[in-house]
Amino acid sequence: MSLRYRLNLMLVVTVLIILVAGSLLVGFNARRSVATEIESSVLLASSLIESGMALEDASEDSFLRWLDKFLAVSESRHLKVTVASLSPINETGDGEALSLSVPDVPDWFIEAVRPETLTIRQTISRPNGTAILLFVEADPRDEIAEAWGEAVDVLGLIAAMATIIFVV
Numbered sequence: 318m319s320l321r322y323r324l325n326l327m328l329v330v331t332v333l334i335i336l337v338a339g340s341l342l343v344g345f346n347a348r349r350s351v352a353t354e355i356e357s358s359v360l361l362a363s364s365l366i367e368s369g370m371a372l373e374d375a376s377e378d379s380f381l382r383w384l385d386k387f388l389a390v391s392e393s394r395h396l397k398v399t400v401a402s403l404s405p406i407n408e409t410g411d412g413e414a415l416s417l418s419v420p421d422v423p424d425w426f427i428e429a430v431r432p433e434t435l436t437i438r439q440t441i442s443r444p445n446g447t448a449i450l451l452f453v454e455a456d457p458r459d460e461i462a463e464a465w466g467e468a469v470d471v472l473g474l475i476a477a478m479a480t481i482i483f484v485v
Contacts, residue, residue: 347464352432
């Protein structure tokens, strides 16, 4: 085996190892990033619900204003919120599961970085004496799309480096 052939073989093997290791690292970091962001959103929702429960002695109008603000913040923080009145029909249903199809992101990547579903189920007493049930579920689609964009950039950089090594 010639020295040139051995050097080329070593370069190919090294670049493949770097590509595989880089891919795994990107996947693990993307998974951790998505899980952290989703957990942060759910913790924010939990804090806002606790503050809403502190309005128990407030008027119905102030409670409804709080609920509107909560729903607005929830939309911006990638959460799916379902508000139900407490009745035997609604109390047992969690609503439909979120579909995780993300445009321009392959299914294998979605499954690789998909976090555990985080759901809060909280009963809140209204000032008028009735109660509502809030279901808050984290929606990771935007975070997955962002992680995919970052992964493509890093893997493209590794591929460009490999190409430059072999061309030069």
